[in-house]
Amino acid sequence: MSIESLLLHHEIDQLNARCAAALDERRFDDWPMFFTEDGSYTLQARENFDRGLPLALMALESRAMMRDRVYGITQTIYHGPYYTRHVISPALVLAVDREAGSDTITAQAHYAVFRTKPGEVSEVYNVGRTIDTLVREGGGLKIRRRLCVYDSEMVLNSMIYPV
Numbered sequence: 001m002s003i004e005s006l007l008l009h010h011e012i013d014q015l016n017a018r019c020a021a022a023l024d025e026r027r028f029d030d031w032p033m034f035f036t037e038d039g040s041y042t043l044q045a046r047e048n049f050d051r052g053l054p055l056a057l058m059a060l061e062s063r064a065m066m067r068d069r070v071y072g073i074t075q076t077i078y079h080g081p082y083y084t085r086h087v088i089s090p091a092l093v094l095a096v097d098r099e100a101g102s103d104t105i106t107a108q109a110h111y112a113v114f115r116t117k118p119g120e121v122s123e124v125y126n127v128g129r130t131i132d133t134l135v136r137e138g139g140g141l142k143i144r145r146r147l148c149v150y151d152s153e154m155v156l157n158s159m160i161y162p163v
Helices: 003-024 028-034 046-051 063-076
Strands: 035-045 058-060 083-088 092-097 104-116 123-137 140-150
Touching: 003 028, 003 083, 003 092, 003 104, 003 123, 003 140, 028 035, 028 063, 035 046, 035 063, 046 140, 058 063, 104 140
Parallel strands: 035 140
Antiparallel strands: 035 058, 083 104, 092 104, 104 123, 123 140
């Protein structure tokens, strides 16, 4: 593996770690900034993904829609409090397209998110993989498209926070 490839893997892993930390530390206002202005975030069941069906549990089609979700999470949605903790695998770079002088990277990582309610035992919140399209913007990588494909056919009764 070349030094350039190692640096790219490290950069992707750091992006994923910073994004997860923002969610785990409840810095929800920071989360949309990991995406391009026209970036998208989709949370979809593996069953639908494997069958090519479009139905998703959450589909946000721009940074503005992500900000709306953050507003909902922080200002309007009432739910019992809980904390999340993300565990993310190292990224697997699937493709690098260097056309038109700009890198477009396709990468995948596996994730497990745990949920802890105060005074209760931690439980699995969501498990799956992210399939990302990443681009260079403003000197670093940004997410143009994040597709979270979760493995369970059943989800907990409240899927409030992004995974």
